Amino acid sequence: MKQTYARKENVEEKGNNKDQASITNSLKSKTEAIKAGLLGLGTVGTGVYRIIEQHQEDLKHQTGCDIKVEKILIKSMDKERSVAISPELLTTDYGDILNDPNITIVIEVMGGIEEARTYIAKALQSKKNVITANKDLIALYGGELLTLASENGCDLFYEASVAGGIPILRALVEGFASDRITKMIGILNGTTNYMLTRMAKEKLEYDFCLKQAQELGYAEADPTSDVEGLDAARKLAILGTLGFHTDISLDEVKVKGISSVSQEDIQYGKELGYEMKLLGIADRRDEEIELSVQPTFVAKSHPLAHVNGVFNAVYVYGEAVGETMFYGPGAGELPTATAVVSDLVTVVKNLNLGVNGRGMVAPYREKKLKPENRIYRRYFIRLVVKDRSGMLADVTKAFADHNMSISKMIQKPLAGQQAELVTITHTISLKDLEAWVKNIESNRSEIKIVSYYAVEGEEN
Ligand SMILES: NC(=O)c1ccc[n+]([C@@H]2O[C@H](COP(=O)([O-])OP(=O)(O)OC[C@H]3O[C@@H](n4cnc5c(N)ncnc54)[C@H](OP(=O)(O)O)[C@@H]3O)[C@@H](O)[C@H]2O)c1
CATH class of the missing domain: 3.40.50.720 (NAD(P)-binding Rossmann-like Domain)
Known part of the structure; x- marks a missing residue:
């Protein structure tokens, strides 16, 4: 903005x-x-x-x-x-x-x-x-x-x-006036949350859920802005500007939508203790800001994992107040x-x-965007590999070569001497993850990356 x-x-x-x-x-x-x-x-x-x-x-x-x-x-x-x-x-x-x-x-x-x-x-x-x-x-x-x-x-x-219907902007400007917000995480688009909820709970495919959302009037005939994350990114830019007192423009939000999320991804995530949500995250640590909208696996212990259907929620971390959550209908x-x-x-x-035009607090903080080598997260990574002896050690080494390590893993046999490996990493930098993806895609024909998603929240 x-x-x-x-x-x-x-x-x-x-x-x-x-x-x-x-x-x-x-x-x-x-x-x-x-x-x-x-x-x-x-x-x-x-x-x-x-x-x-x-x-x-x-x-x-x-x-x-x-x-x-x-x-x-x-x-x-x-x-x-x-x-x-x-x-x-x-x-x-x-x-x-x-x-x-x-x-x-x-x-x-x-x-x-x-x-x-x-x-x-x-x-x-x-x-x-x-x-x-x-x-x-x-x-x-x-x-x-x-x-x-x-x-x-x-x-x-x-x-x-x-x-x-959630009074979040006034809460940021007035309710948090005495605090310093460090992070905001939002489920900001009801259409995609409706689709992901149905995919997760009823094991329905993406295309079917989109059609249902359109029939119910939750999604437009052209759903691009919702499913590709742009609608959520616009809202995140507004939240970031008000919450961090900094000029945030839309092109500073990294955006990935849900159109490539599969039923299998969601069910593997559930098995590992997570729910898939399209999250808008605005993070300000060490005075550096990072903004993204992306499909994210949220630990079931986190309140946002339980925001279902067309509902929206915004989770706000303040230095003084700690954690707060705002929940309610996002449209209608x-x-x-x-x-x-x-x-x-x-x-x-x-x-x-007689005080109109005086309540606005102009953004006054200098903006520093966080470089990729300082954006740290855990990730869900799903791979299909050749089912041969020593393969697991090869995968682990490929991770280690890029400063990545595994926190959890499940292995499923596939037909044709292949196996599926689904992992949750420890905290790694986005830069290391991207370098690893590039290396695997260019040099390792025995390892295929099916999907990878950010992970939010600690599992119990
Ligand atoms: N719907 C929601 O739940 C929701 C939630 C949050 C924010 N918003 C925002 O609220 C705004 C309105 O959304 P909505 O869903 O109420 O839209 P809508 O149902 O399509 O209604 C638009 C209204 O504006 C009139 N209109 C449109 N263009 C016009 C023009 N050029 N000149 C004169 N009148 C014009 C239409 O007139 P006619 O009736 O004569 O066609 C119609 O009455 C949008 O910015 C939307 O993003 C909507």
Whole structure:
């Protein structure tokens, strides 16, 4: 997430305060409703509308004023809506929201990148506060838009962009404000977690589970962004930026998806005491940062091994607090809408206090990415070897030649004088692992690497 914050100074800041003060004054009294423009009335937009309508009393109690959706931008006027909406609320012209001075908050839940980016930028330039659920946009242009928000004295919040209904971003920014986060591990994509859970529990094949996820509406017709790990990588970039106070851009996250994970890999992992999960890991030790999304075997003793189905979870290690875990629904109409509306409550409270655009802590830490020779992990490695005497000693030596050693191993006979060796290594460096893979693939025809995956957590 490229950050290019510019804290506005003196003259401009005074100007912004004036603008903000005039917005606050325009609220006149706390009995006057605060008006929001909603961009999108799909899954999330419908949930946001429902919650604002149904929770008026609670929202008023928390903010001191009524909150009203004044206009809703949609694409098609003819579409049937699952919520009763007065037709005059709907528009296909963004100008109806942008040019309405009474609308002080724009909620972007339409998705997509370029149009959403333009609409949000225009809203901020018009001194309207913005809430978005758009992880694709924030992971790519979060820095640019946050700078714009800061320059215009506006809030830009995006709680729903990571892990849907789990209030993880506010927890990182506010709950951990006094601590120093050293590591975050997340199951950040419900679609892949649903697929891996079914593969593990029901011994179903990858293609079948993907088709089921598509039929249930968990996966898109083009599932690439989910199954190849990009969706999780976007969320990890947002988590890394907020948790480590450092500019993290998407291309700094190493990404590997689940499309090559096989049923056999998962069952061998289970036999050795692990569950397969697509993990996003952001690690900061010795001031060096490492970010990756990859299918990982998680020890059954680790709480993340038990996060199943479409659920998400984020495990956070703080120097002072130790270990904490946040768990919940990562998507869906109402869970995601609760995150959007919680941002709305914060914006309204800020409006009442006249402090919009001041809550953002710009990334201030220098970024040092960890080189591969200092990225240490354990690995699950599955090999097919020629079943002959001395072969095991050869494999062990090939490991030792690259500073690798075996912690656990199982051996299974195969047809045609071959055997399968499934190992869990001790902690090794990524650089050594990659050198070993290259050497085996180029020079050792009797040893075939079937798969290898990172391992997380200690087994009991
Ligand atoms: N769905 C989830 O569970 C979830 C979870 C977390 C985050 N998010 C994020 O929330 C955002 C919205 O997701 P969603 O699932 O609610 O999407 P969705 O169901 O496809 O709804 C999109 C809505 O935006 C409107 N829209 C799209 N493009 C538009 C345009 N160019 N001009 C005017 N209106 C436009 C559509 O209008 P019509 O109705 O007229 O077609 C529709 O109402 C996305 O950024 C997504 O990544 C979603």
